Amino acid sequence: MALEIERKFLVDRDLWRPRHDGTFYRQGYLSRAEDRVVRVRALAGRAAFLTIKGRSAGLSRIELEYPIPVEDAELMLDRLCERPLIEKTRYEETVGGRLWTVDVFQGENDGLILAEIELSSESESFERPAWLGREVSDDPRYFNSELSKQPFGYWKTP
Template sequence: MIEIERKFLVISNAFKAEATSQTKIKQGFLNTHPERTVRVRLKGEQGFLTVKGKSTSDGTSRFEWETQVSKTEAENLLKLCEKGMIDKTRYEVLVGNHTFEIDVFSGENAGLIIAEVELNHVTEVFKKPLWLGDEVTGQSQYYNSQLSKRPYNTWNK
């Protein structure tokens, strides 16, 4: 279960007109060790527990395991998480043969918008929409686990 993805900043809200869905997400981290993260997520009415391994040196790939848990279990696990919650709205946009997941952060990370695209292999070619900005793949400060510790609104921009 290797996840291969690339991340980009988003430079306009044009993606919203193309979105096929939008879902509120609240997530926290039971563990944010550099070798592994353990995430609890409430996505709409569904709960998830996810374990992610350390990223490759270029940041494109890492082990990921996820299982669904009940909403109540997720809510209870969120109470055990490390300090710093992530609140965001996820939009899904189909571009060519790929689905981009665009996260519009709120709370302490308001102002940050990141698009992710999952790939089948590292060198896979994909269409880049006009609203896609600079690539931030592998830049750890954009990982949700790091945003929970050092929110976007604390950065010197």
């Protein structure tokens, strides 16, 4: 079974600066329910994926991802996905030998920067980068599927 275990954190924008170029992502949701979401994602027109994620149990959830033709993904994003789409630039950072992804959101989620680390177990330890802020792994408002329903730009208090 494909299991995703990740922790998610806010990023201190005063301390973090990208060291490399990022990749622009456009993603949208074909289906959202309490127990699963079905997402389409296109990476700067170079690759595309259909992803199915199950309900979170702690920091873990089932995640299945399949490559799809970029043209199909663009069609789904433009004509089938719920609005608004998620638009973000993803950067990769290595800290303490571990890969972090840092997402800088645009569009209706402009102003939000999140960092994620994938783990092999929920109790796995890792080095915290200096630019890491408050953990939001347990706050569903920060799930991309929720950000597409209630964008960060409309929150009264983050």
